[in-house]
Amino acid sequence: MVNIPSSINDPIPPAEVEDVELYHPHSWWTTYVFSQDAKVIAIQYSLTAIAIGLVALVLSWLMRLQLGFPGVFTFIDADRYYQFITMHGMIMVIYLLTALFLGGFGNYLIPLMLGARDMVFPYANMLSYWIYLLAVLVLVAGFFAPGGPTGAGWTLYPPQAVLSGTPGGQDWGIILMLSSLILFIIGFTMGGLNYVVTVLQGRARGMTLMRMPLTIWGIFTATVMALLAFPALFVASVMMLFDRVLGTSFFMPAIAEMGAQLQYGGGSPILFQHLFWFFGHPEVYIVALPAFGIVSDLISVHARKNIFGYRMMVWAIVVIGALSFVVWAHHMYVSGMNPNFGFFFATTTLIIAVPTAIKVYNWVLTLWRGDIHLTIPMLFALGFIVTFVNGGLTGLFLGNVVVDVPLSDTMFVVAHFHMVMGVAPIMVIFGAIYHWYPKITGRMLDETMGRVHFWVTFLGAYLIFFPMHYLGLLGAPRRYHEIGESVVNPPSAHDLNVFITVMALIVGAAQILFLFNAAWSLRRGKDAGGNPWRATTLEWQTPTTPPPHGNFGKELPVVYRWAYDYSVPGAPEDFIPQNEPDPEHRSREHAT
């Protein structure tokens, strides 16, 4: 029925897709700064995201210092503490994780892995980055604005977000935050449309959807979700901006402040929560699905074995993406809603555990009897699986209404989401950087420094967040500037807080080693060659490393097989690249 080549004897279908009309830069500025090349844009996105991520890392240190040693660091007053919480959360979720996975890895890997010259609209792609940079600058401007950044918590719940009791509420903080979000969404849409159209309409000959590496499936599904979920945040941001600037009452009920009746009346704070979480829950999977995809590829490459249950992995990604749009109100169990809704949202939430569990089983079954190379990307991938399972299990606790209500707003929640969407995706980001750095720069990252970085980060992150579950079960509330000694914070719990703070400082400092490694290896790293991991996917088959402008040589590759032909019996090597025509038709690919 379908005319796709599987071996050298098969005819190759004619090219349906026009070659991307590449813009050939003439100057240093258009080559490295205002570049339309997806690879350069990817690096720009990644460096910007990592830079702003370091700000968020320092903010987390400051928060931990306050929690571990309350009263010692007097410059961290209650207002500053809330500002740090807010900026840490917002930066990490949106400006680091979303931008790095989709803008960074998406831009770099989609054209290369699909055998395309570039994204389909390079100019819009370039604009996407510059608008993202503008959004980051507006966000950072909050630190220097009168009154400082907003301290409303990363969820920005009204009415408190725009009241004078909240830092930045009646100053510039909340205005800059909302403006920055609006800019981010506009910029992301330009990039996101590119990623989706490139995957759907710009693949190489022989590259069917069911031959795409899971990395691309994860990034693609996440981008589609982002295009449908960010509108809700856009609308919520616009409306709250009007509440703050124009005095409308979309989200503001009749309210008195400092004994004075405000002009607001008739708005619904719950409406904001619905809009926010209609974006906010898919956002969790916008971050998680690219991580799922990338980790599948890392495990397969470094265990020299085809991914177990490829088709199930694809469908699990798609099903998780679809389900994540009907679970948002599980973030609102304590906001008050019809109990039937609670039942509905608890059910859908728990159903997500099924495709997620399929993925975890398939990762483990891929490892089973594989030829596991404990390279650094593999270590991070294994670290991801463990952390993710841990965070996923506590998610089952929090998905149930009756269990969630007492645990809500305790450190248990903090521990849960840091495990599942903080540490786990960051593990994958590190693994992916160690994996693709050789392709991006042509040099390997230093192995010894990498191992130290992994073990300190992995064990340290566990030691930070594992005890937090216990604090949460004790009843220690989250988002408190200072708890003091109480029944929920006995002296023993305080010692634990000191311990967590020390671990957080150590893990944060370990990232300096990583940055040093990345800078040092740029010049002095071991020469990587074109395909150091002996991987099958197309980005490793480029004529030069780093890949040239236009990615491939004169002719684009033709794809003969899926991305997972590792250790195929009878093959001369333990991997067969996707563009390798094999006269004997050896492959482990299942018929599509």
Added chain:
Amino acid sequence: MTDVVETETRLPPPRPGGLRGFASDWASDQRTFKNVSWGKAMMWIFLLSDTFVFGCFLLAYMSARMSTSVPWPNPSEVFALHIGGQNVPLILIAIMTFVLISSSGTMAMAVNYGYRRDRRKTALLMLLTAIFGAAFVGMQAFEWTKLISEGVRPWGNPWGAAQFGSTFFMITGFHGTHVTIGVIFLLIVARKVWRGDFDTQKRGFFTSRKGHYEIVEITGLYWHFVDLVWVFIFAFFYLW
């Protein structure tokens, strides 16, 4: 790294129709939507995303309107014009809607002539569409002015729920912005068609890519979408 193999090609078998054709398109390589260009695919996906934006705006409006504890101003009275000694309800909105729907008709004709490479008629019809669009925005400005002079503000109005003014200005403003952007795009594309850029393969100023007559259709997709959204705004805001 394998050498480039001889790309001896063979025409693919004819594509089956119906559901089997759908399945085989999705199972095929290179393109999921056969015969759909990148630009058109991008516009469709953008419109899907934009649908969610307008959907959220309208849902927020409905939620505000249904949960308000003060009376909602009666649209038939608020949006009436005093003509010939009596109030005619919704007359301006009816004219605006008529103008915008007509502009969809002229746009569709422009697309038709665009594919026939009839530069003159295409450009003139696009210009006519843009004039209709500008007239719509002009009438909207008139309506805003009238309501503002009657005391409607984003934070309150003389007749009831404050959310009336806020949702009205926000949703019609956001839609009006879409129409304005559409008018600008129509004028740009009409100028290119008039000059014959798509026949001489002139490269774009920003993207330095060659344009195609298809851009007329893509602009048309956006324009029809903006019209369709207006139908929903009309139904939910003015007729409810």
